[in-house]
Amino acid sequence: MDVLGLTEEQLCTVLDADPLTVLSGQADAQPEVPILLAILADARERAGEAVLKRWVRTRDRRGAPLNLLLARDFRGFEDAVTELGERGWILRGGG
Secondary structure, rough: OHHHHHHHHHHHHOOOOOOOOOHHHHHHHHHHHHHHHHHHHHHHHHHHHHHHHHHHHOOOOOOHHHHHHOOOHHHHHHHHHHHHHOOOOOOOOOO
């Protein structure tokens, strides 16, 4: 949530969990959590949270990476993170 600047509602959508499940920490046991954390680990270290928070809302040919997360398209999100890394952790255009 903090790495990408997600709202609680967005996090619940991404994890397909209700707010109580997220607040109680039970959502941490879902398989998506370690996968998403692993996908973001290198990006967080190399680009930093400020870049990731902007990037997740920046539109490209596939739309914004946030939309991929909200649609629970984790493979598409991983591809978007990989593409960002291939560009050298630099944001292009969008807004």
